[in-house]
Amino acid sequence: MKNFYKYSVLACAILLAACQPKSEPKESQESQDPATIQQQTEPTLRGESVKVALTLPECKGNTCPDFVVERLQSNFSFIDQFLDEQILDQLSKMLDVVDADKAISTVQAAEQKPNLDTQVQHYANAFIKIDEELKALSISHQISLLVKPKILQTEGSLATVVLNSSSYMGGAHGSTSQRYYNFDLVNQKQINLNDLLLAKQQAALKKLAHDAFKAWIVDSKLANNPEEYEQAWPFEMTDNFLLGENGLILQYGEYEIGPYVVGLPRLVIPFDQLKGVLKPEYLPKVDVPAASTVVADTKSKT
Structure with a gap:
């Protein structure tokens, strides 16, 4: 009789456990990639x-x-x-x-x-x-x-x-x-171009653009001496721009900084020269390893 009672209690316990509703697994907010969340909400x-x-x-x-x-x-x-x-x-x-x-x-x-x-x-x-x-x-x-x-x-x-x-x-x-x-x-x-700049950086950007202009003259073999070239085609700043993969691109039109034969000239200022000139949000994002990744790598080496 005691054995019968013992087995009856055990069977009831198993049935009660089986009838309990299973909780749905919740996705941890910490496991979501912030970059993914931003990408989903970014227009x-x-x-x-x-x-x-x-x-x-x-x-x-x-x-x-x-x-x-x-x-x-x-x-x-x-x-x-x-x-x-x-x-x-x-x-x-x-x-x-x-x-x-x-x-x-x-x-x-x-x-x-x-x-x-x-x-x-x-x-x-x-x-x-x-x-x-x-x-x-x-x-x-x-x-x-x-x-x-x-x-x-x-x-x-x-x-x-x-x-x-x-x-x-x-x-x-x-x-x-x-x-x-x-x-x-x-x-x-x-x-506009000025909207990209930090405060009081117009002169710094113009100097970088002028340096890129001189390099373009030499690289395009338009003249050996940029100063002589500028006597006929002086440098001028443009507000026609786009952000490329490697830097800020200044787009010029025909006859703006060179003869018709040069077409539509472009000056490229690399991003590494624009630190402290452009606002941070317009510079390429630098991926920084998460703290957990650094700890894991440290443990693997020890």
């Missing part, structure tokens, strides 16, 4: 360039004028609107046509906010008129114009979009440009 610029809808005359052959303008459609409307304004400004510089500007002013007077398609169409009409005038002079060159934005850097301290432009209007050669625009996605604003 990302996504989008693509799409052609502006235009009405152009029908044309066949190798001498048909080629007019292509694309705009950015992204998940940040403030960037799209900003780029629209830059596209119109670039078209105004490339064509330098008074008739187009007058036509746009007329539309703006009739409409409070004319859409981009309407405004670009006026520049397209002016472009076609130029082609007709060239053809009337028996100039059969194919003229062309292209304006296209492209997303380069999508996240991190800066998101970067480049506006590429090129044109050929029947002269000795065409023209190209690359303009970079940098944005703070968290605060939704454009970031």
